[in-house]
Amino acid sequence: MDLSSLHRYPNYQEEFNRCTTFPRQWDFRYSKAELAEHGFFSVDGSSWVVCFSCGLEINVQVDNRDSLLVQHATKSPLCSMVTGNNSINVPLPHKTIYKFEKDRLYSFLSSHFPWPVDVYSLAKHGFFYDQRKRSSCCFECQLQIGSWTQGDSSESEHSKYSPNCRFYLSGEGVENVPLGQEDTPLGRQVVQSSFAGETWPSRRAIHVVERPKIPNYRESKDRLASFSTWPASMKQRPGELADAGFFYTSRGDLVQCYQCGGGLKFWGLEDVPWEQHAIAFPECPLFRALAKTLKTFLDLKRTKSTTIVAIQNPNRPEEQETKFEIDDEGDSSMAPGGGEEKEVRLCKVCLTKELGIVFLPCAHMVTCPECAPQLTSCPICRSKFSAYVRSFLP
Structure with missing residues (x-):
């Protein structure tokens, strides 16, 4: 596979778009979600993946003991996904809101969903995939369907097992955000109601404070x-x-x-x-x-x-x-x-300015307002934050 002439793939700057390039059957060491998170997408459904930012290609079928991040840093140390100096990568928010069809679809695309049913149809009709339970679940009525057979319809199965589901009946009173409408008034309203009105940053760049010695x-x-x-x-x-x-x-x-x-x-x-x-x-x-x-x-x-x-x-x-x-x-x-x-009282990233940001939902205060937009996860508990709010020390 010769991709040496290709350098950058701005169409795949969104982590969600990268995840959609992987085939349903994916039995390699690195998961689809991990690859997409670190900037990689699949070109033709094979074991070869490519970084959208630097163009690095990796054959995930080849056994390698190093982590994906180490491989990336070793082979392409100046890549913006490695250095953190990246202004166009659009990561997924950590807290999944299954009222968004996009988040429901991602739950299927990023996992090994084994059943012969169209995952786009499942997401459209209210289902997301719970990997822990290995079930398709409706975000509204909590209906769980553990297995599907060829020819099953997500809409008909939904009506059969949960005929009174508000989402199935009419959608009235249900905050469902269809695919492509995330940045509309409806999408913003759902985000605000889900996080008690706190700020939702639409874009956050990856930030690496310092590379490890070992x-x-x-x-x-x-x-x-x-x-x-x-x-x-x-x-x-x-x-x-x-x-x-x-x-x-x-x-x-x-x-x-x-x-x-x-x-x-x-x-x-x-x-x-x-x-x-x-x-x-x-x-x-x-x-x-x-x-x-x-x-x-x-x-x-x-x-x-x-x-x-x-x-x-x-x-x-x-x-x-x-x-x-x-x-x-x-x-x-x-x-x-x-x-x-x-x-x-000092920001633990720049060590110069006063703390002033609380991450949600973990509620940790650890950075100043200037450093917070550079982060994708809470520096204290390591969990990805879904929003942050300005706060002031006494």
Whole structure:
């Protein structure tokens, strides 16, 4: 397959449009949803996929242990989908509103829907696909149909099993948004009612704060797998260490952060992975982005007396180790600074401007108004936000 002469595919800047290019039968390592999210679309339904932004082609049939993101970054490091400097990619909102026919259709297109029924017809007649239940569900009456046979009509089956469904009867009083009408007064009204009137950003570019030092452990499951030989006597459990960005080096109790490369060892009984990560490596982008609550900095000031060894480069000699101690009063000998309360008020992306945005539905406040539009997911809980609202600190 020769796509070397092709460079950019603006028609596929929308994640939804990329997803529609994949065939129904797709049994490769990377899912259709994952490929579409990272910028790839299928040209002819084969195992070859292409990035709409840089034109990179990948054969997903070839076995590759690297994640899709690592492959993309290795083969095309300047691609805007890798660097985050992308102004035309249009990602899907995280919170699915099945009142939108487009969202219902995407639920079928992005999954392995096994039945011989037209998914466009299913979406048009109110159904979305629930992968967990493996059923087609009506967004209005909650009717669930687990299997379909050749010749079944989505409209007739709907009327047979749920004849009183308001959507089936007339659509009166039902907020259904047909395909192509997302940006109409009706579409905006549905969004507002679904999110209690909060702002719905129509376009949001992907933003990467900083690429990880050890990308092989970017995936949480890979970090967790590294703890197979973690000492059973340690109080810190592999799950919470992996959640804090650490993987196990198989040397004593030394763990290392995949994002900043910093290592920690000599763990105490009361040491909390997230807190110790923040204390030892306050500039780590992962900590700034993924701290579980904005109270963390204040909580650190009340941490009980503890000692832990932080290693900026775990592969260098022991004399590189630095010891930090925190007393009950909150005075810290760590450098730089002591985590003053004013740090809590700063945007955790630019670190200069005051917080002023609350993400919905998670309700976390972590960025300033200028940085929020660059993000597609909440930096605290990592879930994609569906809207955000301006807010002010007291």
